[in-house]
Amino acid sequence: MSAKAANEKNITIENDDDTDKSQKSDSIGLLKTCSNISSKFSHGIDRMFYRLGYTVATHPVKTILLSFLLTLICSSGYFKFHSEKNPLKLWIPPESKFLRDTEWLMKSFEEGFRLQSVLITAPDVLQPHVLKKLLEISKEVMNFNANLENGTSIGWNDVCFHIPNIADFNENDQKRRRKRSTRDSNLILSSFAQQLHRMTRSERPFDPSVDLAPIIFCSIVESLPIGCMLQNFLEMWNFTDVNHMTKQDILNALHTTSTSQTTGHEANFERLLGGVTRNETGHIVAATGLMTNWMVYVNFLKVNHDKVGNSAGTEDWASEEALAWEQEFLNTMKIMKEDLEDDETKIYYSAGRSYGDISSATMFQDMNKIVFGSAMMFMFMIMVLSKFGWVELRVLLCSMGLMSVGMAFASAIGLCSYLGISYGPVHTSLPFLLMGLGIDDMFVIMACWQKVQREHISPRDPSTLPERIGMMLQMAGSSITITSFTDVVAFVIGSITILPSLESFCLYAGMGVVLIFIYVNTFVVAIFVIDEKRILGNRNAFAPCITHKSNTLWCDAHLMDRIVKYMYTNFIMTKSGKIIVLMTTVAVTSYSFTGLLRLEQKFDPNWFIPQRTYLSKFTAVKNDLFPDQGYEAMILMGSLNYTEELNHIANMVETIENRTDLVHEITSWVNPFHQFVQTYYEVDFFNQTMSDYDFRFYLSKFLHTRKGGKYRANFRFKSLLVCGEPVPEITVSTINFSYKRFDGRNNYLPAMHAIEKIVEEAELHSGDAFATVWGRIYGNWVTDEVIDEEVSRNIMLALGCVMFCTTILILNPNICFWIFMCVVLTLINVCGLMEAWGLTIDLVSCIGLELAVGLCVDYAAHIGHTFLVTGPGTKHERALHTVTHIVPAVFYGGLSTLLAVSMLANSEAYTFQAFFKIFLLVIIFGLFFGLIFLPVILSFFGPAEFHSHSANEYQATPTNDNDRRKRRLNHPDGSNNREMVSFIQPNENVDVDEKTQKDIAQ
Known part of the structure; x- marks a missing residue:
């Protein structure tokens, strides 16, 4: 190689090195810029929350009164409250072809009928004793009366779908009518002459509609009685006594009768038989099921769902009269079933209102569990937030904390009602969700308070209480803001859907999270200030008028902290522990991913019906005996x-x-x-x-x-x-x-x-x-057709927007990336195990998965934010400090959410069962990836801390009792006028008596 070529090569290499250095410098500069912006943003939030905490602690009573006033103002929206009960406006996409067709049908067709059914099973229903039982049931059904609210009594003829009875239209009736009307005799003779003439020309059958003169035929038709539409095997004998008949008589009538002797219309009686047995000629010789149907009239244009609909939005179109008669039908059949059933003959029944009644009752029968769940949550909060002694039991704080959830729920309903957003049946799960999210924030605040107490030089000085409350909220504010904001964003994205009930639910949930955030940071903090003043005065938790001489604890108040520190220090954060965590992540996620690929989209309306109900039993037997009859x-x-x-x-x-x-x-x-x-x-x-x-x-x-x-x-x-x-x-x-x-x-x-x-x-x-x-089944089918696209689209949008908001709030690409990975891994594992648990993609799981995005990001965001503000030290030390500080609070938060939804575990409602399963998976995997996987990853790939340890920042510094340095705390007004002695080593429990505190303060 020539010297010139070598020189050119060296120049090229140097230029490449300069380019790489320049690109590297640009990357470092970008990261530094993001870090600086994030640091300033975090400082701004810290200052805002410090001032909020200081103000609330200074005026706790005013804050409580203002919170109640806000709840009262929001609740004024109840005057516009509307609970949507129309299934078309709950479960059907508003732009769907099915909805347009349905509205056209209701407007143009105007009327229809609702089906009431009785199914009798026996080894052979074509026996006289079985038909005798059917006769008893038929007479009872067509003879009872139902009472309306206004006292009016109605029977079968008042509610049935009317049709003309033409059974009496025969030759005997014609003769009887000829005797009754002599003035038409010539016309009648002429008519029969025409009939005779035609019959001589043709062998076609006689039909009075064609062959009789219109004046005669129509006079007969107009005088015909009006009957009721039904499908009953006994129409072959016009409901006469069947005791004298034999099995062969029944078979002969079945094979030769094609017309109802009750109405005179054509009828296919074989369709009413299930589980049939045929002989070699194809004739039915036996059957194990006998179906009977009564048709109740409905005028679609007069249906008012606000009056006749149910809270679950599952009631079909019906009038008040029809619903009253159907209720009496159910009452009657319940009695008849008990009276007529024997070892061989079984009776099953269903009314038009059965599905709506049972699905609604099943969904709302578990509302009493809110009370039981609240009691369990109260006990759990007492265990977590209290130190066990007569003074430091947080009875007031826990009870008012639960009350704040109720205030948020009531306020959310009021505000959404004022905005014209209808309340839906799925919204009954909101109290459980808000309970978990609100108490989660309280645990984070309490964890920060415990740190302030450990590190503050005078934790029992009442004059420093506003400052300590400010520091507590300063530490917790950013973390709570990030998680609450991402939850709200996830719900807002979930509301961008074509399913009305899902849209409404997400809007209510998002509003509830916003109000939870407000009440926790104001009302709950104010209650906390009052409770802390009680503790500083050594007053009894149950009877504040009683003052104790000393604050004696019954057990160790820091047991959970010690367990967490021991587990992470000796197992999880060791080299072998980290390898096990990463291998477990790969193995479990690989298994779940295969389940995710098998996860199918499927929904069956019968899932809303518990198996023990009469409707579920009727449906199961009907499907078994009539396997070819579809929708x-x-x-x-x-x-x-x-x-x-x-x-x-x-x-x-x-x-x-x-x-x-x-x-x-x-x-x-x-x-x-x-x-x-x-x-x-x-x-x-x-x-x-x-x-x-x-x-x-x-x-x-x-x-x-x-x-x-x-x-x-x-x-x-x-x-x-x-x-x-x-x-x-x-x-x-x-x-x-x-x-x-x-x-x-x-x-x-x-x-x-x-x-x-x-x-x-x-x-x-x-x-x-x-x-x-x-x-009618198209309503479910069109929803099934779009639900998988809805789930995929909304989850992707929610992930993107949540991560975008997390990036804005944290402004650290490294942390945001790993938070994003934790959320994605959580969703993969949740969906994979949903398939193993028998769940499918449907409307209910769609709501649950969209909630999961906002819920599982909370756990990772708490860890990521705490790691970012923790320093100085190596990545491993900072990760270890992060978990020992924040993991107990986050774990308690996840456990509280699990406890809230655990009330739904034994529910018979499919909605609540699915919610419980999904939330259980979300909490388990969310905690694993947030509290175990993420700290391990950050110990390897975590970013450097961005705080500059400014004077107004709450930061612990290694010291001992005899060597402490002073620092200045900013007041809300920005002045620096109080010297406070700084902090002891984080998580180091050093007890300082009051005399030592005074000496140090001097």
């Missing part, structure tokens, strides 16, 4: 030009019928109507053009026939349907079908979209061009 749905069509669209509708129905992998059965009026028109009017409208008048005329005739009458429920007209006249303009028509039973979202969501695509491709473009698929 009911319908195709909705608006004001189409039906003469043009009949072919398209028929093709759509045929396509759906062929999807036997998705659909259990479909009931369409199109093909029966086509057969009727082709038979009686010799018109094939699939291949011939039909005028609008002809269509409406034929449809009117069809709907008044025995076979077509049952399809009246599938139509809504612009005006009343009149016999003998063409039908009015159709506003709504429906085609009913039922899905097969599906296992999970991977089956039912594709099925739903497949049927929607078939309807969309039917090209129904005439009229108002409205055609869609609707089913």
Whole structure:
């Protein structure tokens, strides 16, 4: 190599070195800038909290009164309080297609029915003694009366879904009517002459709707009695006595009867049988289940959910009359079940209101646990915050601390109500959550107070109490601010959701955390000042009027501190201990990650029903005996030009019928109507053009026939349907079908979209061009479809925003990164073990996981912030000092949250069970990664301390009793006018008597 080339190479290397040094210098400069900004920001927060603590300690009574006044002002919002009970406004995304379709259906269809069911099981229900029990039940149900609040008595005929009874429309009835009306005799004879003429030309069956003169037929129809819609096996015999029948009589009637002898409409009685046994010819010879259904009328436009809804938001559409009758139905069936059941015959039942009643009762029956939980929390706080003696039991502080949680909860409800945010059913868990978060802050404040007491030269001097309170809040303020602020941010992000109940819950929770933060730093601190004055006066904790001569303790008050110091010093923070911690982290997280990959999105409404309830038993038996009967749905069509669209509708129905992998059965009026028109009017409208008048005329005739009458429920007209006249303009028509039973979202969501695509491709473009698929179950399915995206998106947003806020408050990239890692690792492990515990991603777990982001960041943030302000010393020494100072308080905080939610452990409500499991996992892993993993990591990779140990900073310095230095404390007004002797070695318990304190002070 030439000298010139070597020289150029050396110059290049030097330039590269200069570049690396420059980049390194820039990085160091950036970190130093962040450190300086963080230091100034921290000093600013410290000064603010010192002044707040000093002011509160100087005026504790005024602070308490102002806190009560704030609660009173916030509670004025209760005048606008609204508890949302409409399920559409709680659980359904407001922009969803299902919600729009439902609102259109309620407005256009106007009326429907609610199902009341009884299921009888026996080795063979096709036996006379079983039908006799069904007869007793049927008569009792159709004869009892229910009382309304206004004293009105209503029966089955008052609430049932009415249909015309055409069973009496036969030849005998015609003869009876001819005798009754001689003036119509010529018309009747003429009618039968026409009938005879037609029968000679054709072999088609006689149909009075077509073959009788309209004036005769319609007079008969208009005089027909109005009956009730039901599905009952005894309709084959019109509820006559069945004692004289044999098993063969029952089978013969089943195989030959296709018309209800009660209503006269066509009926498929085989559909009411479950667990059937067929012979070689395919005929049913036995069955183990017999279903009976009563239909209760509902006018959708008159439903008021504020009156008839329940607090859980699970009550379906119903009137007050329907709910009253259904309640009496349940009472009656409970008695009938006890009277008629035997060793072989079992009776199960369900009402339209059953799901709403049981889910609501299950969710709110655990509210009494708040009282029991508060009592347990009070005892726990006494154990943690007190020194066990007559003087230093913190009875007042603990009771008022719990009261502050109630004040925050009440204030949050008032403020949110004033802002127009509705209260929802999931909000019942808020007291447990706020209890854990609020008491967590109290433990941190008490840990700082104990440090002030240990390190202050005159801890029993009343004149220094405001300064010591200021120092206490100065030390705790930054940590509490970081955790509270990140919790609020997590909840605000959680409110950015398309699920109304989740949005409302997160807003209430965020407001509650803000108010907890305010009350803890004012009201609780003021109570603490009053309690501390009592202790300084050696007054009894239960009877402050009693003064003790000495403050005698019953047991060691620093046992937990010693245990923590011993565990960390001798095990966790040793070299081998750190290796075990890191290996445990890798192993557990790897296992949880595999569970996370298996975690599925699934929700079943039956999870809200405890297994011991009558509805759960009914559902289980029904699913077993009728395994192919899935969820009911319908195709909705608006004001189409039906003469043009009949072919398209028929093709759509045929396509759906062929999807036997998705659909259990479909009931369409199109093909029966086509057969009727082709038979009686010799018109094939699939291949011939039909005028609008002809269509409406034929449809009117069809709907008044025995076979077509049952399809009246599938139509809504612009005006009343009149016999003998063409039908009015159709506003709504429906085609009913039922899905097969599906296992999970991977089956039912594709099925739903497949049927929607078939309807969309039917090209129904005439009229108002409205055609869609609707089913009540779609409410759950559309929520399931978006919930996994909601969970992923909201957790990612919450993580990003929480870490952004943590960065702003701490301004140290190193600490923020490791806090972020602790949160991520916690979530991975929580989700992984959720799968192992049988939980899935649903609305409830979505709320729990979003709360977990704010909760688990608390533990790591406390440790990270304390490590940052601790110094000087090596990273290992600072990490050890951090855990010995703050770990007991953080551990107590996590334990208090666990204690608060542990009240939900034995709850029968799925919501509370899921919350307990998720919070238990969050607390366990949050404490592990915050209190064990993070200190170990910081002992290796932690940043240097950023404090400059200024005069106004509360900092412990190594000293002994005979060698102390003085320092000046800033008063809230900024003046330096009090000399105080500084501190002893941190965590070193040195008792200084009052005489020594006075000597040192002099």
